[in-house]
Amino acid sequence: MIEPAVRRGADSPPDSDRATTPPAPSLAPQSRATLADVGRLAGVSPKTVSRVVLGSSNVSKETRERVLSAARSLRFRPNHLARNLRHGSVTNTVAFVIGDLTNPFYFLVAAGIERELSRHGLMMILAATEDDPASEERVVETLLKQRVRALLMVPIAPDQAYLEGERQLGTPVVCIDRPAHNLIADSVVLENFRGTAGAVRELIRAGHRRIGFVCSPAELYSHQERLRGYRYALAEAGILDSSPWERLEDADGQTAEQSVHNLLAMAEPPTAIIAGNNRASAGVVRALGNRFDRVAFIGFDDFELADVAGISVIAYDPAELGRQAARLVVERLNDPIGLPQQIEIPTRLIQRGSGELRIVEP
Amino acid sequence: MIEPAVRRGADSPPDSDRATTPPAPSLAPQSRATLADVGRLAGVSPKTVSRVVLGSSNVSKETRERVLSAARSLRFRPNHLARNLRHGSVTNTVAFVIGDLTNPFYFLVAAGIERELSRHGLMMILAATEDDPASEERVVETLLKQRVRALLMVPIAPDQAYLEGERQLGTPVVCIDRPAHNLIADSVVLENFRGTAGAVRELIRAGHRRIGFVCSPAELYSHQERLRGYRYALAEAGILDSSPWERLEDADGQTAEQSVHNLLAMAEPPTAIIAGNNRASAGVVRALGNRFDRVAFIGFDDFELADVAGISVIAYDPAELGRQAARLVVERLNDPIGLPQQIEIPTRLIQRGSGELRIVEP
DNA sequence: ACTATCAATGTCAACGCTGACATTTTGACT
DNA sequence: AGTCAAAATGTCAGCGTTGACATTGATAGT
The missing domain is CATH 3.40.50.2300 (Response regulator)
Known part of the structure; x- marks a missing residue:
């Protein structure tokens, strides 16, 4: 496990030095700019910078421009962690929990998911369970700590009841390729x-x-x-x-x-x-x-x-499977209530003549 | 774009009702438990709960057990958004920016990445640029707002100079299949x-x-x-x-x-x-x-x-390509300084006899 | 009995951001 | 000049967590 190391800039020496070492404002800032930094440079409050960043209308044209130029020169990039925390810890990340990453089937599904989610401003995080039922809950638990917005999963454990609490909290769970066990959840399967x-x-x-x-x-x-x-x-x-x-x-x-x-x-x-x-x-x-x-x-x-x-x-179309699953997620996010659905993706026989066309005498 | 809706529980009615409607503590809590909630139930301060969750040693055995049981009954799940914010907005998510999701090559690479990253407690987030050079910077920008820990990318834009500032801030960038343009970055390519x-x-x-x-x-x-x-x-x-x-x-x-x-x-x-x-x-x-x-x-x-x-x-082994790239990321995270490397993944000719073995008369 | 020590626990502030609300400024209209 | 609404901006608190530091209480050593 890699420990998050707090990297404060070289211009933040230990306290003992602080009084004597002058700040070095000419050096590029070694830590990320915040709303407050931008505000300071533009001569406005952090809140006004926030308004500009969020595109609020109640900012005068000249202030907006001053803020934008300050933001640009400081390479300001809003911190979505903070924003999401402020908004009740709701992220725009959806997890796709998959058993075996090397199966090309799942990748095509993932491609379909990614494409559909990105149309709605959501990102996909991929997590593998190595087809190990025991690790499913552990992996899912980790994802929930990250506050993923929804779960897409190919259930591998014999029981998904452990997700019941999460479902009640409003996290959509959509199962792919097979239904969940002991959990009310939408699913997308094949015919x-x-x-x-x-x-x-x-x-x-x-x-x-x-x-x-x-x-x-x-x-x-x-x-x-x-x-x-x-x-x-x-x-x-x-x-x-x-x-x-x-x-x-x-x-x-x-x-x-x-x-x-x-x-x-x-x-x-x-x-x-x-x-x-x-x-x-x-x-x-x-x-x-x-x-x-x-x-x-x-x-x-x-x-x-x-x-x-x-x-x-x-x-059948694996990408369609993913697309439908992602669509269900989006639907559930917009309307958390509603009966669970099971969507079936059609299959069709493609006859290419590997013996099956020849008439066989009984 | 889906708006994050703050979902507070049904036991948080509008202010006008608050005085008259009694709280309904028997109902399952509709919002997530926090350290404070657990602490309240266990009769300790949030900080002590935090200590238990983090596995600190300075907690008495009985307190620990009381806290753990309270946490379990409230289905407490630590909020990594808040934790990461506290720690300087360092997440454990690494992004893999990919051009064309449907190319099986990249999926095998992604599988290798995912596996190696998960060995180090890191998660992979997949983002596609649809092979559109213009969208690369937009996608990367979005990821950086999420404060991804590092970037793995198949460069598609003609220029990655826009990542220079980020590199200076210590975000490792590793390019896959081809080197970056106008950016000092590690890369993993094929022979x-x-x-x-x-x-x-x-x-x-x-x-x-x-x-x-x-x-x-x-x-x-x-x-x-x-x-x-x-x-x-x-x-x-x-x-x-x-x-x-x-x-x-x-x-x-x-x-x-x-x-x-x-x-x-x-x-x-x-x-x-x-x-x-x-x-x-x-x-x-x-x-x-x-x-x-x-x-x-x-x-x-x-x-x-x-x-x-x-x-x-x-x-060649696409998964090995991904694995090496992920390895480089981990290495850079542990040791941000160091010359950029270019790793070459070996290729080998597998002769199966599709004509190339037959001797041809000139 | 009296301190020194240490384990167990608590208090507080801050990470970066933005809603709710407050205040100031502007300008339009008497 | 005086009034008032609207626009522009600011203040403050808190999202959930945890470092730094403070406090409490128990134990040991003199």
Whole structure:
């Protein structure tokens, strides 16, 4: 932890010297100018300087100009810490609490958030929990001490009840990608169910009956929903037990490749595979090595150059997810009361021909 | 712009009512507890509460416990705005000013920054300038008003002299990917020159003589260096004029594909192409469509699934770039004096066989 | 019993700013 | 010249916290 060191200028020697050492006004000031400094130079009170800075109308033209020139020459920059403290400790910083910073998905979400927030004069502070449930509360606590204006988070801890008090104090909390547990909060999620269900239906239509599903363990809401959609669409087609083809073991993002090899080694291997997230997709692609004539493939989440490789995906707009979440934050700030909303970001199947278009004989 | 609204509790009615309406102490407090509130409940002075919160030793065990329990029951959370103001307006927030949020490169850098900063109790605030030089100073100004502790930036404006005063006040400025203009500042850049020079040498070794270079206009330091490395290695091989094969026109990230088609339409088309950045790479891959038997290809910057597609790249670790930059910030905070450093992040050629390994007859 | 010492706690002011309110100045109109 | 409203400016306090310093009370040493 870096300690804040109070840096007063070299023209503030220890007390013993003060009486004898003359001030050195010619040197550039070593500490920041305040309203009072500007006022002194312009021959007005700090309050008048404040009025100028805030753009109040009740300042004579010549005073305003004198103040502005003094401010410029002292490089005055209003202290928002002080201003915010004065105004009830309300900042214009919104925190985005994210599990795994290296997942490109979240970055695109963050980009959407940043853009929307900045349209409303709000700034985004990014905090990572390293996908560690225990650190979530600690990170959030730190942010609240900074008096962030609102919280955007990808919930990772099993329980967000610790935020209840904060919510009552009027801090908006918006959950991203999955809803909060034990906390009334807005959330923005994907159409997970519709996404996989649609993909499965498409595969069924092409004649596939044995369809594999490679994903992480279904602990997260999003993955549960995707699994549910997959099973539901299979059930529609009369396939009531899909468990032989479910491989929910890619916890670390490295196992998906192996899962595919396992599936292909079955006596009756699947003729198509769906990946439940972008990490799993990468694993599947690695395992299949573009041999989609053998096994059809559809991945959840688009990725760079998937179009070149001709890989079909269930796509959506991560930036839109962020944008909507930020929009909810702004809405809640303007109108703290109101029922919590759950927004669903649409997904759509982009068919690029990675096997899923070919009609398969049963 | 959202106005900070002072939210005092419902138990603070207008003055006219105050005398008649009894306070409702049973209701949860609608405003945040302060040191004074906690002190009142625990029967001690605010200062003693402060001591407990700061972990000072000079508090008796029983007082400490009484205070802690009072703090817990009031959900007390120290106000860092006030604390920071008291301590000379020094925060623990470091800003990362970034041009284009959607470039995955910067996100990985940001991830590296965040991780390193958090090891030192610092938080990262992300601000985008939308690649607009004019907005850089505005964005930075806003951040400085918030009294960010240090600035990490990808310089986009042609001049950073406006930060000189701030530097003198002790705010570390570290530039990323390219050095600052007219400002003494640390910077962390890539081994751009060595990267392209090495790639060209490898192609020369394989027998290539006509090597194309597809990139954005060489306005940025990084691109200039890459171009320089490309030309230098060609000159080493006796090829003194490479201009016919230079296509520095991919300003928007969309033109690279067209540039490749132009190159291939030449009377003597290049037998190999180097892309100067990841956007250009995507364009080249799109244009060539994996037909590396026709034209060899090496891209600057690795990307997801480049290994699967077997595309050779000049790679480096973006997170390392961020980590080093953050390290510099921490170093400068601990030791404000010292010569500015320029750190170079190594690049290395990863040969995956996108044509560059095949020996070409001259 | 009497001081010296030290631990535990309190008082006060200030960090920089701005609302609420007070005062002074200006100028327009009798 | 005298009155009054409006405009321009100033005074003061307090946002929540914590250093510097003061005070209290207990313990130990003579």
